[in-house]
Amino acid sequence: MEGDPRGELIVWAEDSEAPAQPPVRRGRRPVKQAHPFAASAQALATLMAGAGSPGTAVLATPNLGRGPSASAEVSRTREQPQVTESLAKGQWEVPTLALDPHAALDFLLTADVAEIDLQRPIAGGDLRALQALAGFAVDLVGRGRVLPGVRDAGDGRAMAMWSAVVTAADAVWLRASATGLPGSFTAACPAGVDRGAASVRSLAAATDALVDAAVRARLGPVPRRRAVASFRSALAGSDPYFATTPVALASLDEALADWQREVTQVGTVRACFRLVEPEGAAQGAAQGAADESGPDASWRVDFALQSTEEPSLVVDAAQVWRARGAMRALARHVADPQETLLGELGRAVRLYPGIEGALHTANPSSLTLDVEGAHLFLSEAAPILLAAGFGVLLPGWWTNPSMRLGAKLSVSTPAQPGSAESKSVIGREGLVDFRWDLAVGEHALTEQEVADLVEAQQPLVRVRGQWMYVDAERLTRARAFLAKRSRGTGRMSVGEVLATLGALEDGPGGLPVVDVEAQGWLADLLSGEVDHRIAPMTASEGFKGELRPYQERGLAWLSFLESVGLGGVLADDMGLGKTVQLLALMCGELPAQGGPTLLVCPMSLVGNWQREAARFAPGLRVHVHHGAERPKGKAFQKVVASCDLVVTTYGLVVRDVDALREMSWRRVVLDEAQAVKNAATRAAVAVRSLPSASRFAVTGTPVENRLGDLWSLMEFANPGLLGAPSSFKARFATPIERRGDSGATAHLRKLTQPFVLRRLKTDTSIITDLPAKIEMEVVCSLTHEQASLYEAVVADMMQRIESTDGIERRGLVLATMTKLKQVCNHPAQFLKDGSRLGGRSGKVARVEETLEEVLASGEKALLFTQYAEFGDMLRTHLGARFGREVGYLHGGLGKGQRDDLVARFQDPSGGGPSLFVLSLKAGGTGLTLTAANHVIHVDRWWNPAVEDQATDRAFRIGQTRSVQVRKLVCAGTLEEKIALMIKDKRGLAASVVGTGEGWLTELSTSALRELFTLEAGSVVE
Incomplete structure (x- = not known):
């Protein structure tokens, strides 16, 4: 986001139907060129329904041939050109629309774009990331995690703005988002800029800009007034600027800075607040009655210092005031623990005024509370302190929803599925018997316990030795509900049980559902372990x-x-x-x-x-x-x-x-x-x-x-x-x-x-059920284009084979096999025309589907091909298809390049490629590639020894996982037929079929015709 101090969202689009390459030009290629398949300014305006200001931007993207590479999304619908040269950065100018923060927020929250649907605009990875960021910004505003600020705009004016307060889990989410941004997010950065750092800065700036827009949308304009009132008006209205003087601006800026520091400052040590239950909360209280815990029960909030780097290091305030112990425990984290504790408590009192009384003592160590005060601390103060970066330690029962008072649903099925008695309860609409009980976790309460809870009229009550929160109003409603409904018994559908399990429906009286207990087959289902129970x-x-x-x-x-x-x-x-x-x-x-x-x-x-x-x-x-x-x-x-x-x-x-x-x-x-x-x-x-x-x-x-x-x-x-x-x-x-x-x-x-x-x-x-190596033959269908080429090759070559003999005939047979195997791989390999790969080969489609699962599982794969040119085509295609680096090892690489590729692939830190294409001759022996547990033989060598040697790059000492080996063949072609011949031997000695393809040249012409002819049913549209 650039331009306006609050930022602008720059939008551009790709047109999947436009040419992938720019027109051929004579002379030297200019440094900056028009992007060949960027959507035109008119098309972009139509797509954005007239929103935004038109302009242009220069993107730095990898080149493929003479043109830029496409995004991963467009690559799935329109293939990248296939080239053999290395990827280099190019400068490509694209039409854009600039949206101010208000328009950007509206667009990101309402844009109706699909992930992959050819009938609708497709959202790029960066747009999806920004849509998530817009939702995050709105969520921050809804939770009040924002602060006002001011900036000198020059010419006697200042600019009021809102910014995000990002701490704790919000900071973790934002950092993870920054590391996962696609490269296109920073494609407009000038050359030489650290794109990783730029991603972090851009995301932080975008968050603040979207937060600012979201707050203004929620507040609406207010009348203009002088001084601080003018600042408040500028924070709420659509115009962030207001008139001021340098002195007034400096004073306002200083006051805001103090406020911001008190809310956001978190060093290596922070104040921590621990809620301690009243003494005598024995865990072995008598069954059948609520414990005595009246309104005079004394709760305590202990103060402490906690390391933000080692959260388990907590030093109580009493120890801090004794100095020596605290100095030793916190020596690595803070120079003066006592001063730090006082400063932290002073910062906290602005958020939790309840501790002000304790601060008037010489050595503030704790705060005493009654039951109401303890409940207010749990429900109101603790979340605010935690969000502001303070440490908060609460009893386990408060943070465990199952330990709160709620409703327990017990259901039973008449019989196991399949029996005559169970026919009435089959399916989501089938009926089962149920009973509601008031409960703490899985333990149902007795009538006396419920009556005691109602009488106590306290938000925090101890039952059976366990403190819990009780909503008296809900408890009364639930008790009345059960009294009216035959003690909460009856029949409900299986679908209602499942909805209750998901808390998509509340229990009686609006109480939360804390447990669902089932009998019969429904118990097996709800256990989540059906496959082990039955x-x-x-x-x-x-x-x-x-x-x-x-x-x-x-x-x-x-x-x-x-x-x-x-x-x-x-x-x-x-x-x-x-x-x-x-x-x-x-x-x-x-x-x-x-x-x-x-x-x-x-x-x-x-x-x-x-x-x-x-x-x-x-x-x-x-x-x-x-x-x-x-x-x-x-x-x-x-x-x-x-x-x-x-x-x-x-x-x-x-x-x-x-x-x-x-x-x-x-x-x-x-x-x-x-x-x-x-x-x-x-x-x-x-x-x-x-x-x-x-x-x-x-x-x-x-x-x-x-x-x-x-x-x-x-x-x-x-x-x-x-x-x-x-x-x-x-x-x-x-x-x-x-x-x-x-x-x-x-x-x-x-x-x-x-x-x-x-x-x-x-x-x-x-x-224990799996072998160390799983080998499978994957049969792929041909596309119509492949089938037409295949049959044309067979017709042409068989005519020539029939009229020759001797060495010439053997040469033609091997040439025919090579041509047919190239067609089975991809028409572009056979035609050698540099055309696209996507959507034209059943074998390549199957490779893509397999690799999608491999990558989604965080695993790595080796892909072997005997054709160096096809390996390069695969490298380029798969890199564009999955938007990531694909390694390629072939005979043209020097030793240093080979060693670097292998080392990066084996790197356990995950910095190298997850996909590695290898030429069978260059990479089939002598390498250790145990980082991969998937091996794909894209085309076949028909020599088991050679293929096994290639497989053993992954299946060797050091491999700790089961290795899956896939050998691809095309249905109804010579690939499938030779595979069957080798498998069945068909009277041939293993030593003969194991020497490669040479033995096939000795087959009779009629046998060759049978071998080469494409079988019916081999093509799928």
């Missing part, structure tokens, strides 16, 4: 494979949720076999009851589901709903009625949603469900509208730390469980993401744990 489930006879123990537990979990009419998120770590668990579930119900399963997945996985179903569940009748010739209307209904599994894509769901909604689905399954993590996209809306008995979302990416993603997936699996987006944001997202609220985190985990099954490869219950 017996593992073996696959049915129709499943042709063997499930590992953890997969049998996963199958039992899926079956259990379905039996009670609920959905879930299967989020096992990648490589743990989510596909086979779902296929085993489908096999267990043949013939299908209640309609077929609809499975929605990315285009690149359609063929994989077909093949995995044929391999593990040959009894399943599978229909792929895709392509221009797909059945529609009654023909589609007839096909669906005759199959067990319908596989389609996210794109087709959007287009055919009306037809899909007319069908009765046994279940709807979303594979790679992160595709609908943005709940507002058309695909997400479409899949949520599909009727089904149960729903499962399948993803290998972690969901527990991405709250927006988690809400979207849970809204699909169990609609309404997490409430509306606004309530979810207020109850969970804001407290957790902005303030690190551990209570909200625990609450959300308890609510979602029953419906999310995520096992990691590092789990002790899993790792």
Whole structure:
């Protein structure tokens, strides 16, 4: 934010349909050029609905070829040009719109932009970061974490402004935001500027500017007056300037500085306030009655000094006044503890006047309070002191919500799911018996205890030896509620139980729900450990494979949720076999009851589901709903009625949603469900509208730390469980993401744990089931472009092979194989035209999907290819796709460059690349790359020894994790056929097939034609 002293937000945009490269120019390239695919000034004005002042800015961005690199978001929709030269910074001029802080705040809070939705503008990473910052600024204003300030504006005027008071958890959030900003946030910085420091400064300035705008929007204008009144008016109105004199300005500035220091100053030592309960609060008080704790019970606030660097170091004020002990304990932190303590208490009295009386004593050490005073300290003073940077130590029962008086819900189900008696309680609408009790935590109170609490009429009462907070008004309402409702018993739906668990509904009388106790199958569900509580489930006879123990537990979990009419998120770590668990579930119900399963997945996985179903569940009748010739209307209904599994894509769901909604689905399954993590996209809306008995979302990416993603997936699996987006944001997202609220985190985990099954490869219950190395063959489909090129190569080369013999024939066979393997990799590799990679290769699409999960899990991967030029193309493409550095090791690098690449990749601090592309010849031997636990063979060498040597770069001494090895082949092509030949041997000795591709040149012409010919069903649109 620059220009106006309060700052301006500079907005620009990229046009994904504009050329990626600037026009070719003769002569030397100018230092500053027009950005070739920046949105025009007119397009930008239309996008921003006329807001802002037009202008231009010069950005420093990496060059790709003759043009600038695109953002990661645009790279997913329009590919970067493929080049072989190193990345260098370029100066690119773009049209911009400048928004003042008021307009910027309004734009950031209301901008309706998608994360990835080709039908709408896409928000860049920096815009999403600023949207979060705007919400943070509004939250600060709502909590009063702002201070007024003044600045000399020259010419006899001053400028009144508001700034943020950022301490404690707010400071942690802001620092984390600064380190996570995308590079584009500082793209307009002049050359030579430290961009890391610039990010911190820019974020702090932006926070203050947005806070200033938010305060003014809330206060509104007031009439102008002189002196201090003029300053107050300038703080509230839209015009921050006011007339003043140098003397008046200096006096005002000094007064404000003193105030600001008292609120924000936190050194290496701070005052700390510890609330001490009345003596005699025995933990073994008699059961059945509230303890005697009347209004005269004496509470005490002890003063102390606490190290901000070592919070466990707390020195009581009494020890400080004895001097010697305090000097020794605090010697490293403060020169004069006594003076520091007095200064800190003087600073605190402005915020908590209650300690003023103690300050009149010679050596202030503590403050005595009655029950009302203790409650005021807990509820009002403590939060203010804590927010201002003081230390506050409170009893555990106050900070533990479960230890407060509340309502306990007990529910029971008649029987286990699946029995005749349980049919009436299946599903979210099924009814269960319930009973409400007043309770402290999980312990229900007796009638006598409740009566004693009502009679006490005190905010803090000791019950069973434990102090607690009691809201007398709520307690009275709750008691009356229970008396009217047959002591709080009756029946409620499973959905109401789940809503209560999430505290989306309050208990009787508005009391908080402190515990939900269940019996029967509902107890297993709410425990969050269903997969361990219920017996593992073996696959049915129709499943042709063997499930590992953890997969049998996963199958039992899926079956259990379905039996009670609920959905879930299967989020096992990648490589743990989510596909086979779902296929085993489908096999267990043949013939299908209640309609077929609809499975929605990315285009690149359609063929994989077909093949995995044929391999593990040959009894399943599978229909792929895709392509221009797909059945529609009654023909589609007839096909669906005759199959067990319908596989389609996210794109087709959007287009055919009306037809899909007319069908009765046994279940709807979303594979790679992160595709609908943005709940507002058309695909997400479409899949949520599909009727089904149960729903499962399948993803290998972690969901527990991405709250927006988690809400979207849970809204699909169990609609309404997490409430509306606004309530979810207020109850969970804001407290957790902005303030690190551990209570909200625990609450959300308890609510979602029953419906999310995520096992990691590092789990002790899993790792013993896994081999040290997991090898898998990943079959990828061809795109139409690939298939056309493939068939053209086969037709041309077979005609030439048929008319030659001897050495020439062998050379043509090897050349044909090379051409076909290049087509399988990507058309751009075969054509050598420098064209884009995105959206044209099934194999590259599968690589992207795999790496997305690898990176989301914080892991690293090696990618091997035998083609150096394709390795360079992958390096550039993946770097743009994921917005991060991708290492590339090839034969053209010197030893020093190789060593540096390897060292940075192995660096445990995380400073190096997470993705490493290697030429098979240059990087297949002699390197230790154990930082990676994923190996992808993008193309095949057909020599197991060579491939194993490459794999052993990661799978070797020093590797502490299970290594996943993926070998990619394209369906119906020579790649898949050769893989089958090697696997089955087909009468060939292992020594023959193990020498590479040379043996294939000796095949007959008819055998070669069979090997090269593309099989039907290999293409997915």
